[in-house]
Structures are given as structure tokens and as C-alpha cells.
Amino acid sequence: MAPTWDPDQYLKFHDPRIRPALDLLAHLDVESPETVYDLGCGPGNVTEFIQQRWPAADVIGVDASEIMLVQARKRHPNKTWVQADLTDWAPDTKADVLYSNAVFQWLKDHDTLLPGLVVNVREGGVFAFQLPRNWNAPSHAIIHEVVATSPHRAKLEPLLLHNPVHPPDYYYGLLKPYVSAIDIWETEYLQVLDGENAVAEWTKGSILKPLLDALKDEAAVFYEQYAANVASSYPPRSDGKTLYPFRRLFVVARR
Numbered sequence: 001m002a003p004t005w006d007p008d009q010y011l012k013f014h015d016p017r018i019r020p021a022l023d024l025l026a027h028l029d030v031e032s033p034e035t036v037y038d039l040g041c042g043p044g045n046v047t048e049f050i051q052q053r054w055p056a057a058d059v060i061g062v063d064a065s066e067i068m069l070v071q072a073r074k075r076h077p078n079k080t081w082v083q084a085d086l087t088d089w090a091p092d093t094k095a096d097v098l099y100s101n102a103v104f105q106w107l108k109d110h111d112t113l114l115p116g117l118v119v120n121v122r123e124g125g126v127f128a129f130q131l132p133r134n135w136n137a138p139s140h141a142i143i144h145e146v147v148a149t150s151p152h153r154a155k156l157e158p159l160l161l162h163n164p165v166h167p168p169d170y171y172y173g174l175l176k177p178y179v180s181a182i183d184i185w186e187t188e189y190l191q192v193l194d195g196e197n198a199v200a201e202w203t204k205g206s207i208l209k210p211l212l213d214a215l216k217d218e219a220a221v222f223y224e225q226y227a228a229n230v231a232s233s234y235p236p237r238s239d240g241k242t243l244y245p246f247r248r249l250f251v252v253a254r255r
């Protein structure tokens with residue numbers, strides 16, 4: 001089941017979150033596609049850029065989260081937004097572009113998920129996605145440490161994501177049988193964040209969110225402990241900014 005989302009917290013770091021989405025879009029060499037899907041479109045902020053890139057295309061956002069789609073519909077009431085779980089979703093007809101930014105890390109079984117999606121792209125079209133691959137960074141490792149000593153460990157452990165993103169060559173091996181060409185690369189962004197304990201605020205809008213939701217009234221105590229540990233790994237600079245290196249994996253597969 002997809003976790004619940006807080007679009008405002010997620011969009012707090014709009015610029016560094018959108019940057020890899022735009023970098024992926026810039027690498028798509030597809031002229032005049034008719035049908036483009038933004039898989040796991042969230043609040044529709046990336047969908048908007050996809051539509052700008054191909055103004056004549058029918059760009060459709062798909063997401064499991066009703067709260068994310070409410071925001072998306074508010075921004076673009078005339079676009080098509082589909083509520084669906086990507087683990088059992090398929091388009092009505094084959095797409096020219098299946099695009100997905102920062103989504104599949106939430107979904108297990110890439111072995112079946114990704115081949116199941118790529119076959120929905122027509123010949124010459126592309127399947128493109130970006131995934132965070134930062135699971136050993138202190139921001140993520142500290143979540144596991146705090147859970148291990150938490151009185152709520154039994155409740156939280158099943159919610160932890162354990163290295164859900166594989167190394168680049170795994171995606172080559174998985175998708176190559178379905179495509180004519182595949183381009184895979186990684187980028188480590190040196191993200192420059194504003195605000196107090198910015199890295200804790202960042203994870204609060206993404207990977208920490210399912211744990212905080214599960215804890216309900218107890219969430220504040222857990223978050224405080226996490227935030228204190230994270231602050232020492234990512235101290236602010238003298239200019240008040242916090243540097244947060246973040247590695248991401250990009251895949252562009254052409255049918």
C-alpha cells in the first residue's frame with residue numbers, strides 16, 4: 001500500500017526536488033509524442049513541466065494518493081488525473097512516453113514491476129525513471145538506528161525501506177531484453193538547503209513520513225530524536241545553509 005503524503009511538506013524543497021525530474025526530462029529524445037504518462041505524479045508539479053515540453057501531447061498523471069491528486073487537480077483542473085496503484089496499472093493503449101520521477105523506490109519487486117510497465121510503451125517510445133540511491137547516507141541510516149532503539153520498534157520495522165533501489169547494472173539486465181537501447185547514469189547533487197535542521201525537514205516530507213504517520217501521537221518524540229541525531233551529521237554552514245549530498249539513478253530505455 002502506498003504511504004500517505006503531505007504535499008506541502010514535500011514541496012517545501014521544491015527546487016532541489018524538481019531538479020532531477022527536469023534533468024531526466026531533458027534527456028528524453030522523443031519528438032511529438034501523443035500520449036505521455038507521469039507515473040506517481042504526486043501534486044502534479046513535474047507533470048506541468050512535461051506538458052510544457054510537449055504542449056500538443058496528452059499528458060496524464062497517475063498516482064495512488066488521493067491527497068496528492070487533490071492538489072494536482074487544483075493546479076490543473078482540465079488535465080486527466082488517474083488514481084491507481086502502479087503495481088497493477090496499465091494504460092488503455094500503448095504510450096509514447098512512460099515517465100516517473102522519485103516513485104519506484106516505494107515499490108518492491110522491481111523484477112516484475114518494471115518489465116510489466118515497459119511493455120506498455122510503443123516501439124520507438126521511451127520508459128524513463130529517476131530513483132534516489134542514497135540509502136547509506138546518514139539521513140537514511142539514522143532512521144534505522146533510531147528505530148532499532150525505539151520502544152515502537154515492532155511497529156516501525158516493517159515500514160522501513162531496505163535498499164529498495166538496486167545498482168545500475170541490475171536495471172540494465174532487467175530492461176535490456178525489452179528495449180532497443182538503454183542509457184543509465186548516476187548523479188550526486190550537492191543540495192544546498194535553507195532552514196533549521198533542513199535534512200530532517202527533507203526526510204519528514206518523504207521517507208520518514210510513513211513512520212511518523214504510524215506513530216500518530218508518539219511521532220513528535222521519535223522525530224525529535226531523529227532530528228537531533230541528523231543535525232550532528234549535517235551541521236549548518238557559517239552562511240546558514242546546509243549541504244546535503246544526494247545520489248540519484250537515471251534510466252532511459254527506448255523500445
Ligand SMILES: C[S@@+](CC[C@H](N)C(=O)[O-])C[C@H]1O[C@@H](n2cnc3c(N)ncnc32)[C@H](O)[C@@H]1O
Binds near residue numbers: 002045062086
Ligand atoms: C516522492 S513522490 C514523487 C512525486 C512526483 N513524481 C515528483 O517528482 O514530485 C512519490 C509519489 O509516488 C506515489 N506512489 C507511491 N506508491 C505508489 C503506487 N503504488 N502507485 C501509484 N503511486 C504511488 C505517491 O503517492 C507519491 O505521490
